Amino acid sequence: MNANRISWGIVFIFAGTIFLLENYGLIDFSWAYLWKFWPALLILAGVNIIFSQSNNPAGKWAIIAVTVVILSALTVINLNHPKTTYDVAWDNDEWSNSKNERERGTNFYEENFDANYKYANLNINGGASKFTIKEGKAKLFESSTEKNHSRYYLRKTESDSTVVLNFNAKKNEKGFDFDDTDLSKVMMKIHQAPIWTINLNMGAGKADFDLSENKVKAVNIKGGAADFNVKIGDLYPDVALAAETGISKVRILIPNNSGCKIFTKTGLSAKEFSGFDKTADGSFATSNYQSASNKITITLKGGLSDFEVKRY
Structure with missing residues (x-):
């Protein structure tokens, strides 16, 4: 034995x-x-x-x-362990800045929109947090964070028609300083006009990205033990989505009218791809992949994760 x-x-x-x-x-x-x-x-x-x-x-x-x-x-x-639930509220595209929120340790970050921005890259590097993204109409980028005591910083660089936003967790001498037992909340809104590339790198936490109303070119996710939910729309013709995880749950929603192909290298991970057929090269594709004007390519890598892709 x-x-x-x-x-x-x-x-x-x-x-x-x-x-x-x-x-x-x-x-x-x-x-x-x-x-x-x-x-x-x-x-x-x-x-x-x-x-x-x-x-x-x-x-x-x-x-x-x-x-x-x-x-x-x-x-x-x-x-x-008591599970933490979150209710995200956006009030008339404006941030609430009440005394109660300030007492809870709420912090605000924003960058103004410029019509010259055709492409936008958002790089997120965080610790144990709950990240939420949805569409915005006023600012290029807005974020409201809670329970992290100003542990994030926002930096912007621009070149021609491309703007790059780096939204990172601050490091102290002992590394990232987060209370892993209670995830901090990081709520973000991104402008609908630019074509976005979003990169998320995190250890443990949660991410809910509703990108259905944004033009998204690429989404790249890396995480250790986390829950990821990503919803892609049909406003950009060629979308690339990649997820590389350790022990995580990944849920992806894609439009019915978009053709989609999934490439996997998932070890012992569980896979559920409703409405997909396995192809000769080992990938999974929708029946309309060749004929659809909009295409989504998904690459999944995970050691012991749970991957699910659904159409809506």
């Missing part, structure tokens, strides 16, 4: 069971919250290294026991 293989087999069975139960709505499990306990994986790996070469049956059973105890503890902690 190879205890090392059994141990990692238990880990994969655990992850698959959690994904299955969550997909059927039987549990509410947050991979983003679980990310703060990543040192437990180091403990598990250390125990495997110490006892994997032992011929003593007690050592092999110790590996299995530690694996079961760690996974059980993480499950109990996660399921009993």
Whole structure:
């Protein structure tokens, strides 16, 4: 009996069971919250290294026991952790700046729109946060952040008809300083006129991007343990969307009238592509991919993630 293989087999069975139960709505499990306990994986790996070469049956059973105890503890902690829900409200395209919001630690960032901006790049680098994007009509970029005590900064550069916005989490001497048990809220609006490229790089957290009313050329997402929801519209003819994740849930909505092709390199990840057919090259495509005037190309990479693409 190879205890090392059994141990990692238990880990994969655990992850698959959690994904299955969550997909059927039987549990509410947050991979983003679980990310703060990543040192437990180091403990598990250390125990495997110490006892994997032992011929003593007690050592092999110790590996299995530690694996079961760690996974059980993480499950109990996660399921009993109060889940944070968010209601995003935009009032008449204006930010509310009340005393109550200032007391909660709300911060505001904005850049004015210029009609010369044909292309806009938004680069987001953040810690444990809940990011929301929707369309805006007044400013090029607006953001309202809560519970992060000014830990973001906004920088703008421009060249000819292209503007680049860098919206980054500040670093202190100890690295990113976030309270992982309570995600900060980062609400953003982007102007409808430019053609956007959006890059998001985060460790743990959540992202809800409603880009259906924006002209979007590309969306690139990188995350460790996070939940991503992205809705793409049909206002740009050739969209590229890429997601590279560790242990995450990725949900993508695309228009029915757009042709779409999905390329995957997903290891043990779960995949659900409703309305897609597998092609000879191993990709997945909609029946109207060749004939559609608007096309979306999706590239998915993940170690142990849950990918879903749906049409609306």
